[in-house]
Ligand SMILES: Nc1ncnc2c1ncn2[C@@H]1O[C@H](COP(=O)(O)OP(=O)(O)OP(=O)(O)O)[C@@H](O)[C@H]1O
């Protein structure tokens with residue numbers, strides 16, 4: 001791995017369990033600043049849980065998480081959550097219009113998102129400004145995912161945690177979103193961590209890739225590791241996906 | 244009313260018993276328990292009140308109010324076991340509402356400072372506060388659970404716990420107080436309130452009875468809203484820790 005990039009999020013022996021059930025075991029490793037890291041692994045591997053740790057919605061049982069070399073506990077939770085943006089696979093909406101959802105990060109600061117900005121964001125995520133005043137309960141799953149991505153961008157996070165954000169999108173929309181995220185990565189140097197079940201996507205969009213299984217990180221490295229995994233379990237996982 | 248008349252009034256208990264029996268409704272046991280309990284509890288209260296009124300000792304009034312608050316807490320706390328320290332939050336709410344209402348009533352000389360007024364009015368205030376607490380806790384725990392994703396979404400975007408729980412809190416406060424407000428809109432049109440009916444039967448002037456009933460209605464408006472809001476604001480912080488993380492809702496004890 002190159003050393004020209006600094007780690008922005010670093011895990012040292014992180015454990016997390018729920019009701020005595022281990023969910024993440026001894027996670028050690030780092031996400032490089034300014035890079036796109038893709039995160040793959042079977043269902044239940046603990047990928048989403050890892051994201052919730054990074055956004056500090058939960059805290060580890062043991063081990064430490066460093067953000068830019070400083071323990072995560074030393075940051076104000078609100079500041080941290082704004083800088084480390086999270087778009088979850090569930091794309092939860094608050095009831096009301098698309099605009100209300102896009103403006104939410106601003107509303108929470110006692111401000112309002114200018115309508116023009118909201119429209120621009122909707123164009124960026126290939127939804128279109130016409131959706132601004134639509135009620136979210138009338139949106140399809142894929143459309144909600146787009147709103148959810150746009151909403152996460154409102155805070156201009158330094159790190160974007162994207163959890164299967166293209167899983168219910170058609171091919172064209174998926175490419176639009178990939179291009180958007182790559183553009184944000186290049187233009188603002190935003191660090192991207194992207195969970196995906198699509199190995200082709202993980203390979204094409206990622207600089208680096210983590211493979212997780214059953215609460216452990218099995219293999220990390222440049223994304224082309226997916227072409228030629230060392231670990232036998234990863235080989236089986238990759239082969240299973242191709243079939 | 245004579246004891247014979249009271250005895251004859253048991254006819255009104257036999258009617259549901261017979262109906263339940265013939266139609267196999269299975270309500271007999273609960274009807275009998277309810278009847279026996281109401282006889283014992285009310286007679287006991289009657290004799291206690293007689294004693295308290297006669298003794299004219301302030302300490303007995305306080306004791307009765309403590310008893311009421313204790314019973315109300317015991318009843319309402321079952322609905323809020325998932326909220327940490329709910330017992331003390333309920334006690335604080337009931338004490339606060341009792342002190343607030345009596346301070347206004349006695350402070351402005353609306354009612355005289357005698358057991359005859361303080362005790363029944365306290366009973367109504369604490370009783371209604373308890374009903375409101377139960378309505379609120381039922382709704383709030385349900386809302387919190389149903390809106391867990393929404394709450395975490397707001398936290399994840401940099402919202403405070405208060406912002407994250409706001410919708411659940413306001414919905415529950417509204418839902419629990421609306422019945423009180425709604426029922427006042429139609430009061431007197433269909434049904435005469437129990438207290439007023441009682442006073443009229445006991446021989447009081449109807450207009451006087453109405454005045455008192457109005458006082459009670461207004462009192463209960465305050466009781467309803469203050470109870471829900473106070474309990475809400477005491478309860479929501481226990482759902483989060485100091486890292487602004489949402490705590491897992493505790494399993495029923
Ligand atoms: N809130 C929770 N409470 C209890 N257990 C949970 C919770 N969230 C996740 N888990 C458990 O943790 C494990 C990892 O879940 P996680 O959601 O992180 O997996 P994932 O890798 O994101 O899976 P998927 O690809 O299906 O989204 C699973 O066994 C899951 O059952």
Ligand SMILES: [Mg+2]
Pocket residue numbers: 047048049089163
């Ligand atoms: Mg997941």
